[in-house]
Amino acid sequence: xxxxxxxxxxxxxxxxxxxxxxxxxxxxxxxxxxxxxxxxxxxxxxxxxxxxxxxxxxxxxxxxxxxxxxxxxxxxxxxxxxxxxxxxxxxxxxxxxxxxxxxxxxxxxxxxxxxxxxxxxxxxxxxxxxxxxxxxxxxxxxxxxxxxxxxxxxxxxxxxxxxxxxxxxxxxxxxxxxxxxxxxxxxxxxxxxxxxxxxxxxxxxxxxxxxxxxxxxxxxxxxxxxxxxxxx
Numbered sequence: 001x002x003x004x005x006x007x008x009x010x011x012x013x014x015x016x017x018x019x020x021x022x023x024x025x026x027x028x029x030x031x032x033x034x035x036x037x038x039x040x041x042x043x044x045x046x047x048x049x050x051x052x053x054x055x056x057x058x059x060x061x062x063x064x065x066x067x068x069x070x071x072x073x074x075x076x077x078x079x080x081x082x083x084x085x086x087x088x089x090x091x092x093x094x095x096x097x098x099x100x101x102x103x104x105x106x107x108x109x110x111x112x113x114x115x116x117x118x119x120x121x122x123x124x125x126x127x128x129x130x131x132x133x134x135x136x137x138x139x140x141x142x143x144x145x146x147x148x149x150x151x152x153x154x155x156x157x158x159x160x161x162x163x164x165x166x167x168x169x170x171x172x173x174x175x176x177x178x179x180x181x182x183x184x185x186x187x188x189x190x191x192x193x194x195x196x197x198x199x200x201x202x203x204x205x206x207x208x209x210x211x212x213x214x215x216x217x218x219x220x221x222x223x224x225x226x227x228x229x230x231x232x
Contacts, residue, residue: 005030005127006142007224008135011149012189012197013182014156016208016216020149021131022080023217025073028129028224033122034071034080035132035139038115040093041069041084043105047097053104060105064114071122094167103185109194116195133189136200145227146203147220155209157182 007030009021018034025032045067046053046060053060072081082090092098105111116139123130123140130139136146151159157179164173189197199205204223208216 004125005144005228006123006140007129007145007147008140008143008200008203009129009131009147009149010133010135010137010197010200010203011147012133012156013185014160015149015151016159016213017131017149019213020208020216020220021129023213024220024224025129027217027221028127031123031126031128032071032073032080033119033128033130033132035115035119035130035135037071037080037082037093038069038118039102039106040098041082041089042067042111042115043098043102044089044093045084046105047101053101053108057108057110060108061110061114064111064118069118091167096164096168096173099181103188107188107192107194112194133197134195136203137198138195141200145224146200147223148199148203148205149216150205150207151209153179153183153186 007024007028009017009024011017018036022032022034024030042060042064045063046056049063051059051063068083068085070083072083080090081088082093106115112134119130119132119135119139130143132139136143136148157175160182161173161175161178164178186197204220206216206219211219
């Protein structure tokens with residue numbers, strides 16, 4: 001049986017993980033695993049069922065294991081399509097409400113363990129690019145190639161602000177508010193007790209602050225080509 005290749009792309013919010021990982025997967029003809037979309041989908045379902053994160057850790061962990069979550073590759077500039085129990089919730093999971101609650105859900109230990117199980121199931125038997133915050137450190141520690149993308153807080157906030165305005169122009173979210181939210185999220189992600197955001201020791205570190213998306217994809221592609229050639 002031919003061995004599959006797992007590539008992980010980790011990093012903080014706004015570092016360019018999703019866009020770059022998706023482009024990389026398309027270029028390599030690999031599958032793409034957007035773990036942020038998975039957490040958003042579970043957060044959306046929990047809130048829709050009036051299950052708040054506080055005090056409901058077991059119930060939300062069960063939601064992860066019982067839900068039918070599918071990620072469809074669109075590669076059309078609109079991002080990945082997320083299907084939850086047969087319903088397309090791609091737009092619903094990007095609302096400010098979901099964003100404000102997702103950290104509470106993603107910080108729950110039992111939920112993270114259930115999610116890791118789901119992520120490994122989705123990756124099984126596939127050549128895949130996995131994007132998230134603990135892909136190389138916890139979920140796929142034996143991945144063949146690992147990357148950690150980063151950027152300055154100012155640049156990451158600018159990127160997220162533009163995304164927010166494009167998706168929800170009526171929300172009137174200010175840049176300063178977005179920067180503050182990202183700063184808070186950074187602290188929570190790096191200080192949570194279970195699977196905190198860290199750079200895996202064997203990951204390639206890429207600062208994307210002053211690099212175009214195409215440039216970053218090019219850098220990652222060359223590293224992947226070199227690594228895979230050496231394994232043959």
